[in-house]
Amino acid sequence: MTSLFLYNTLTRKKENFIPIYPGRAGIYTCGPTVYNYAHIGNLRTYIFEDILKRVLTANEYAVTHVMNITDVGHLTGDGDLGEDKLEKGAAREGKTAWEVAAYYTEAFQKDMARLNLLPPDIWCRATDTIPEQIALIRTLEKKEFTYQTSDGIYFDTARFPDYTKLSHQNLDALQEGARVEKHPEKRNPSDFALWKFSPEGAKRQMEWPSPWGVGFPGWHIECSAMSMKYLGDMLDIHCGGTDHIHVHHTNEIAQSEAATGKPFFRFWMHGEFLNIAGGKKMAKSGENFLTVENALVRRGIDPLAYRYAAFQTHYRHPMEYSGESIRAAENGYRNMKNAVREIVLAADAAENRAGGSPVPSPELMARFMAAVNDDLNMPRAMAVLQECLKANLPPAEKKATLLAMDRITGFGLDKVETKAALPPEIETLVADRKAARKEKNWAESDRLREELVSKGYTVRDHKDGMDVFAA
Numbered sequence: 343m344t345s346l347f348l349y350n351t352l353t354r355k356k357e358n359f360i361p362i363y364p365g366r367a368g369i370y371t372c373g374p375t376v377y378n379y380a381h382i383g384n385l386r387t388y389i390f391e392d393i394l395k396r397v398l399t400a401n402e403y404a405v406t407h408v409m410n411i412t413d414v415g416h417l418t419g420d421g422d423l424g425e426d427k428l429e430k431g432a433a434r435e436g437k438t439a440w441e442v443a444a445y446y447t448e449a450f451q452k453d454m455a456r457l458n459l460l461p462p463d464i465w466c467r468a469t470d471t472i473p474e475q476i477a478l479i480r481t482l483e484k485k486e487f488t489y490q491t492s493d494g495i496y497f498d499t500a501r502f503p504d505y506t507k508l509s510h511q512n513l514d515a516l517q518e519g520a521r522v523e524k525h526p527e528k529r530n531p532s533d534f535a536l537w538k539f540s541p542e543g544a545k546r547q548m549e550w551p552s553p554w555g556v557g558f559p560g561w562h563i564e565c566s567a568m569s570m571k572y573l574g575d576m577l578d579i580h581c582g583g584t585d586h587i588h589v590h591h592t593n594e595i596a597q598s599e600a601a602t603g604k605p606f607f608r609f610w611m612h613g614e615f616l617n618i619a620g621g622k623k624m625a626k627s628g629e630n631f632l633t634v635e636n637a638l639v640r641r642g643i644d645p646l647a648y649r650y651a652a653f654q655t656h657y658r659h660p661m662e663y664s665g666e667s668i669r670a671a672e673n674g675y676r677n678m679k680n681a682v683r684e685i686v687l688a689a690d691a692a693e694n695r696a697g698g699s700p701v702p703s704p705e706l707m708a709r710f711m712a713a714v715n716d717d718l719n720m721p722r723a724m725a726v727l728q729e730c731l732k733a734n735l736p737p738a739e740k741k742a743t744l745l746a747m748d749r750i751t752g753f754g755l756d757k758v759e760t761k762a763a764l765p766p767e768i769e770t771l772v773a774d775r776k777a778a779r780k781e782k783n784w785a786e787s788d789r790l791r792e793e794l795v796s797k798g799y800t801v802r803d804h805k806d807g808m809d810v811f812a813a
């Protein structure tokens with residue numbers, strides 16, 4: 343098999359993936375901030391991460407996947423002066439911050455299941471690891487990377503010379519063009535909060551005692567604390583969206599490496615944005631706020647059609663989304679499933695005669711794996727899958743190949759319905775046609791076949807009878 347190459351944002355090149363521990367791979371994926379539904383742009387990133395995990399598994403790595411749930415401390419502004427998204431969400435919905443977090447965590451997990459995203463091995467909540475976060479801030483304090491302002495404890499980025507190694511950004515240019523609100527007490531514009539104090543005289547719903555006073559952690563510290571807690575030093579790959587590069591992941595690296603004195607994750611991988619037709623970015627609210635529920639399910643579109651759509655664009659390229667593009671993807675997805683259904687039926691009929699267990703086509707599988715091992719090139723992998731659908735191969739070998747590919751594509755092709763329950767009037771037509779065939783009344787049999795087809799069904803005859811399913 344070809345070896346696995348992944349694009350590393352840290353080095354700006356595709357690198358051969360070599361794990362820290364042979365045969366094992368630790369991945370940490372920044373999870374949702376649970377104050378609202380995930381939009382399909384967020385979910386595009388989780389689809390890319392799902393493929394990464396499946397490809398690592400196909401390359402025979404034992405994967406440990408950690409995903410966090412941000413249920414505190416993610417502020418609405420780009421800087422450190424905004425409101426806490428959870429507390430704000432709670433005020434909006436008339437619920438407690440804890441209820442809001444629980445509700446949207448469940449909604450996120452439901453969306454993951456609808457997109458066939460494999461759940462992480464470890465889910466962790468920011469609010470469950472407050473002691474670990476405080477301990478990490480204490481370490482930074484002892485090493486003199488922190489300072490205190492009137493509203494919290496901050497990380498002094500000037501004390502960490504490698505601060506821009508992930509983003510490659512020019513901090514002077516950043517300072518001049520800064521859109522972020524100015525914090526008068528910050529020593530450097532890129533400094534960030536590790537711990538924020540609860541506002542004077544106001545009681546927050548989520549707050550904890552700390553060596554510095556009652557408050558809550560800054561957003562970035564949770565991912566450092568949780569990745570180290572759950573992966574130990576198996577820090578192979580850290581992923582997120584490209585919007586995480588400049589602030590969140592840059593800050594994670596700074597505080598983690600300052601605390602431990604060791605490199606924090608070897609590989610950093612980032613999924614590109616989803617653009618709504620017309621070049622608009624996905625909004626946080628309003629008509630451009632598209633979710634699995636409102637963009638897909640309520641329009642009768644199978645969420646897996648979105649998974650299919652996501653595979654048409656490489657994860658490092660922006661993806662265009664429109665009503666037409668998702669309909670086109672839905673067609674492609676349905677055609678693929680229908681073709682697979684035909685192949686499964688033919689293979690099962692053939693298997694009854696031949697016996698034995700067929701193996702996937704080595705040639706097609708080699709090309710499929712070469713595609714996914716080339717920095718998760720799903721457009722190329724999907725082209726090989728389409729080729730397989732039309733290939734001149736015995737049905738059993740085709741079926742085996744498709745199911746092997748689907749361990750990565752994850753459409754659930756092993757569960758393609760070949761004997762779906764039919765409505766009663768269709769069952770009657772099927773029974774009539776069976777009777778006609780038994781009587782060798784071919785004219786009547788043909789007429790009934792036409793009737794079934796005109797009602798949108800596919801009819802497949804074989805020596806033991808026929809299969810009828812919704813086209």
Ligand SMILES: [Zn+2]
Pocket residue numbers: 371372373565590
């Ligand atoms: Zn994170």
